[in-house]
Amino acid sequence: MSRIPLRPLARILKARARGENPDAIEAENRARRHEAMADKQRHRAEGRLLVLGLAFFCAFGVIGMRMGTLASSVPEEPRASAVGNPIIGQRSDIVDRNGRILATNLQTHSLYAHPRDMLDPANAAKQLAQIFPELDEAELLKDFQGDRRFLWIRRQISPEQMQAVHDIGSPALLFGPREMRLYPNGPVASHILGGASYGREGVASAEVIGVAGVERQFDSYLRDPANEGAPLQLSLDLTVQAAAEQVLAGGMSIMNAKGAASVLMDIHTGEIISMVSLPDFDPNNRPRVLTTGDQSDSPLFNRAVQGVYELGSVFKIFTTAQAMELGLVNANTMIDTQGPLTWGRFRIRDFHDYGPELSTTDVIVESSNIGTARIAMQIGAERQRAFLGSLGFLEPTPLEMVEAPTGRPLLPPNWSEISTMTISYGHGLSTSPVHLAAGYASLLNGGTRVTPTLLRRTTTEQGPRVVSEAVSAASRSMLRQVVERGTASFAEVEGYAVGGKTGTADKPRAAGGGYYDDKVISTFASVFPANDPQYVLVVTLDEPSENSGAEPRRTAGWTAVPIAAEMIRRTAPLLGLRPQVDRPQPVGVTLTSN
Incomplete structure (x- = not known):
């Protein structure tokens, strides 16, 4: 962009020749220069306002879309994320040759305590001992009054036991989600199935591992997420x-x-x-x-x-x-x-x-x-x-x-x-x-x-x-x-x-x-x-x-x-084998041909 001089020599000489005031030319050029600068500043401001307006429009659009997505989704409790490999709690079912369940999983809860948050340790120990008779009240009270920050009380509890612990009303007694192994047929095929127990444990999950039988033999298969929960099918017939x-x-x-x-x-x-x-x-x-x-x-x-x-x-x-x-x-x-x-x-x-x-x-x-x-x-x-x-x-x-x-x-x-x-x-x-x-x-x-x-x-x-x-x-x-x-x-x-x-x-x-x-x-x-x-x-x-x-x-x-x-x-009848029974010989008059 060329800059216009305030006092151009040619115009000054002509103005003096005509007897005009050369300062008027300078004033005119100065006014034109100021007007051009004002136009440039105005265009720059308008561009900035346009960009800022587009940014606000996009931001509000994204917020609106997210609000619409949340409004149409099924509500669920938020879950905390953890750094590192999570504990794999899911374990595949074991079924018989006809697909009937021999071993499966059941969602339950664990019970743990933060002793330092215990308001009334004596009352909590007393009531927990009543809910879980295998726990020793004196031992619990000793743990609650000690220096421990975390204490496992039960690895798994029933819904009825969970409600009873709720009724104690202690903020230091907490529950964690837990998956347990369930054998719905009790002792049937117990030596074959073997059993399972807990491996690595956390307050939010626990690792279920096989300890005997096919549970241990196929432990890696049953715990492998790549199988997408496909059951292990045995040759047994449950009936x-x-x-x-x-x-x-x-x-x-x-x-x-x-x-x-x-x-x-x-x-x-x-x-x-x-x-x-x-x-x-x-x-x-x-x-x-x-x-x-x-x-x-x-x-x-x-x-x-x-x-x-x-x-x-x-x-x-x-x-x-x-x-x-x-x-x-x-x-x-x-x-x-x-x-x-x-x-x-x-x-x-x-x-x-x-x-x-x-x-x-x-x-x-x-x-x-x-x-x-x-x-x-x-x-x-x-x-x-x-x-x-x-x-x-x-x-x-x-x-x-x-x-x-x-x-x-x-x-x-x-x-x-x-x-x-x-x-x-x-x-x-x-x-x-x-x-x-x-x-x-x-x-x-x-x-x-x-x-x-x-x-x-x-x-x-x-x-x-x-x-x-x-x-x-x-x-x-x-x-x-x-x-x-x-x-x-x-x-x-x-x-x-x-x-x-x-x-x-x-x-x-x-x-x-x-x-x-x-x-x-x-x-x-x-x-x-x-x-x-x-x-x-x-x-x-x-x-x-x-x-x-x-x-x-x-x-x-x-x-x-x-x-x-x-x-x-x-x-034998359960296996589909039909009994072979000799047919009795007909008794009475027999029609014969001549």
Whole structure:
């Protein structure tokens, strides 16, 4: 912008030539300069006012939009944000194979105190002790009057307890939101679920972690937010599990047993439909672990998985099956049963005198120790060990539980010929009921290896072959005859062709070696229907005694077999198995053609 001079020389000279006053020219130019400056200031002010007006318009527009959003939203309590990783309180549900809840979450509250804000510590301690009888009034008062700034009182409380604490009226008693693990079915499947407890805790949330069973085995999955709350589906059937527990508990009481276990397994997939261990517990109020004595006496001990026992004559079918697979015998081969069978200082006897010889089938039906031992001698220690290993008897079960690795089979330190003989009829090798169920399933489903699992399977995976289909069918026939005319006659269930084998093993002494004379482990391992196998059921009783007669009866035929029969009678319809009933022949006049 060019600046106009106040006294331009040309105009001054002309003005003087005309006799005019040159100062008028200066005054005129000064006025024009002032007018231009005023116009410039005015335009600048107008621009600033326009910008300021636009800014106010945008601000009020944003405020108006936010007010409209808040007015249309659902009201909720404000939540304080915290720096760092928040405690993940959400935990996925656990459901059975049909989607029914086994474990879920419940919103509750915790109770804590700020002792320094306590107005009347004595009254607060007194009333809290009345609401929570397990709290000590004197101890509470001591804590309230001490130097502590924060004090946990209860990790979780019920709505009724929360209201009662409200009524105390103390500003120092505060509540925090809390999520607790709930098992709505109580003790049902307690050993499988295990239980949960609190990990990291805060006043606004708490971390729920698994402490046993599948809760701990799948803890990372159940707590993973990436799963978006998808439940963990087990292979269990809640209805069958409840029925099995009821039957086994009643049978355990009738048979005066110290403990009991049962395993119901799908013979083709290895899915465990029901697994029971008694005595049991309520995972909502999980008992403490024993610090002294025998851990197997604790209700937390899972007899089906952790308990390893000499299971007795239920092992005989594996011996005959291997011998048939090797071509050493067939179902009709006659076996020398003359006894006793002597090996060094050991003598093997039968429960009854079965005569000089029995067929292979009758060795199983009559449960001859001598006959089974002679067959095992033909097999040999090396081949016997390899066969039992192929059925999973030499390693812990791969079951999806943290307790499974503790159920390691007890093997003889030296697998000698005498070990081969005794193991053939279930002594000298200790395994769990789950091992036995998986072994029977592998042998009787057509001869392919089955891996037990607690997870729902939608497909059947063909395992490696352990015996031929012909040997599998012959083994099922032998087990069916054990029920029809052998030691398991009480296992006959109308409409269901049950096959199985009894086993009664003397219980080893805890100290000093040897076996008890009046304490046994009785077992019945069964398959049903035997003509079209679908399920394997194993029932084991610890120290049973049937006392209805003049003398106590402890054998499996009198103790475990009736319980298994009742369990099959109760659960088979729940599993969708229709009873096969022979149709009566028509009576009366029959129309015939000429």
